[in-house]
Amino acid sequence: MIKKINTKQLRPRMYISNLNCAWLDHPFIGNNFMIKDAATIQKIIDYGIEEVYINTDYGLDVPDTSTKDKSRHDTAEESDSGPGKKPAGTKPVPLNEEIVRAKKIKDETMKTMKTVLDDVKLGKPLEKERIEQDVAAITESVLRNKDALIGLGRLRNIHEYTYGHSLSVCILMVAFARYLGFDSRFIQELGIGALLHDIGTIHISPQIVNKNTKLSEAEYETIKRHVEYGWDILEKTSGMGEISMKMAYQHHERLDGTGYPNGLKSDEISLHVQALGIVDVYDAVTTKKRYRASYQPTEALKMLYKWGGTRFDSSLVKKFIRCIGIFPAGSLVSLESGLLGVVINQGTDDLLKPTVRIVMNINNNRVIGMPYDIDLSKQEGRGSRDRIMSYESPEKWSLQPEMYL
Numbered sequence: 001m002i003k004k005i006n007t008k009q010l011r012p013r014m015y016i017s018n019l020n021c022a023w024l025d026h027p028f029i030g031n032n033f034m035i036k037d038a039a040t041i042q043k044i045i046d047y048g049i050e051e052v053y054i055n056t057d058y059g060l061d062v063p064d065t066s067t068k069d070k071s072r073h074d075t076a077e078e079s080d081s082g083p084g085k086k087p088a089g090t091k092p093v094p095l096n097e098e099i100v101r102a103k104k105i106k107d108e109t110m111k112t113m114k115t116v117l118d119d120v121k122l123g124k125p126l127e128k129e130r131i132e133q134d135v136a137a138i139t140e141s142v143l144r145n146k147d148a149l150i151g152l153g154r155l156r157n158i159h160e161y162t163y164g165h166s167l168s169v170c171i172l173m174v175a176f177a178r179y180l181g182f183d184s185r186f187i188q189e190l191g192i193g194a195l196l197h198d199i200g201t202i203h204i205s206p207q208i209v210n211k212n213t214k215l216s217e218a219e220y221e222t223i224k225r226h227v228e229y230g231w232d233i234l235e236k237t238s239g240m241g242e243i244s245m246k247m248a249y250q251h252h253e254r255l256d257g258t259g260y261p262n263g264l265k266s267d268e269i270s271l272h273v274q275a276l277g278i279v280d281v282y283d284a285v286t287t288k289k290r291y292r293a294s295y296q297p298t299e300a301l302k303m304l305y306k307w308g309g310t311r312f313d314s315s316l317v318k319k320f321i322r323c324i325g326i327f328p329a330g331s332l333v334s335l336e337s338g339l340l341g342v343v344i345n346q347g348t349d350d351l352l353k354p355t356v357r358i359v360m361n362i363n364n365n366r367v368i369g370m371p372y373d374i375d376l377s378k379q380e381g382r383g384s385r386d387r388i389m390s391y392e393s394p395e396k397w398s399l400q401p402e403m404y405l
C-alpha cells in the first residue's frame with residue numbers, strides 16, 4: 001500500500017516509493033529506495049522534504065501505536081534474534097522431506113532458464129510467467145527448509161555455469177531476503193531479479209564469457225556491458241518490475257564507488273542490490289570454473305567479512321553470514337573425533353554447532369555405510385560432545401557432499 005507520511009515518521013527499512021519532489025531537489029540516485037539507516041532519514045529532512053510516499057508492501061509501515069503487536073514487516077535486524085518470521089501457512093519441514101521437492105524445483109528451474117535464455121537469444125520475448133512460477137516454488141521451498149535448496153544449489157555441472165550460478169544466486173537471495181524480514185511479495189520480486197541478474201551475458205560472445213584464462217582488459221570491458229544488456233532485455237519485458245531491472249543493472253556497484261557501471265556509492269545503492277552483490281560474489285567465488293579452483297565457503301565468508309565497510313556494508317555481510325551459517329548446508333567438515341560429515345542443518349543458536357550427517361571415518365579411512373546425524377548443539381546423545389575442527393575439501397576425500405543431503 002502506498003502511504004503519504006511526514007518525514008518525521010520515517011525509520012530505517014521503510015521503502016520510499018516517491019520522494020515527493022523533483023529529481024534535482026534531492027541527492028539520491030532515484031526516487032524510490034529502501035531507507036538503510038537514520039543518516040539517510042536525516043539527509044531527506046535536511047533537504048527540506050517534509051512529506052514522502054512509502055510503499056508498505058516493500059518495507060516497514062508506520063508503527064501502529066494502538067497495539068503492542070509488531071508489524072508483519074518487522075525485520076531480523078530489529079528483533080536481532082535471527083531469521084525473520086515465516087509467512088502464515090508455511091510450515092517448516094525436515095530436510096529429508098524437503099529435499100525431494102527441492103530436487104524437482106531445481107531441475108525445473110534449470111530447464112526454464114535454458115529455454116528462456118535460448119528464446120531471448122533468438123529475439124523472442126522473455127517468458128516472465130514461467131520465471132515467476134519457478135521463483136514462487138523456490139521461495140516456498142526456502143520457507144519450508146532453506147538448507148535443502150541451498151545445499152543442492154552447490155551441486156552443479158561445470159558446463160552449466162550461467163544457469164547454475166543464476167539459480168544458486170536466486171536461492172541465496174530469497175533466503176537472505178527472508179532473513180532480512182522482507183514480505184513475500186517483495187521476496188518474489190527479488191527472486192526474479194536474482195534469477196535474471198546476469199541475463200545480459202547472452203549478448204556477449206561465449207568465447208569471452210567461458211574463457212579458460214584470465215580476461216584481457218578489453219575483454220573485461222566487454223563483460224562489464226552485460227549489466228546494460230540485462231537492463232535492456234528486462235525493460236522490454238512486459239510486466240517486469242523496476243526492482244528486478246535495477247538488480248540486473250546495479251549488482252556490480254560497490255559501496256566504496258569501485259563498482260560499475262556508474263560507480264555508485266553507499267546510499268545510492270539500495271539495500272537489496274547490495275544484498276545481491278554479496279550473494280553474487282559469494283556464489284561466484286565458491287564455484288569451480290574451468291580456469292580456477294573454488295574457494296571454500298568459510299574462506300569466501302572471510303573474504304566478504306574483510307570487504308565489509310569498503311565494497312560491502314559490514315552489517316549486511318554479518319547478516320548474510322548469520323543467514324547461511326559459517327558452515328553452510330552442503331559443507332564437508334571434519335570433527336575432533338576423526339569423523340567426516342556433511343552439514344545438513346545449521347541450527348539457530350550457535351553457528352559453530354550445526355547438525356552434521358556422518359559419512360566417513362578418517363581414523364580407518366572407511367566410508368560409513370549407513371550415514372547418521374549428529375546435532376552438535378545438543379549436550380547429550382551420540383557424538384554430541386564432538387566439535388568441528390575444519391572445513392574439508394570434497395575433492396581430497398573423493399566425496400560429493402550434496403549426494404548426502
Ligand SMILES: [Fe+2]
Nearest residue numbers: 197198251252
Ligand atoms: Fe554480473
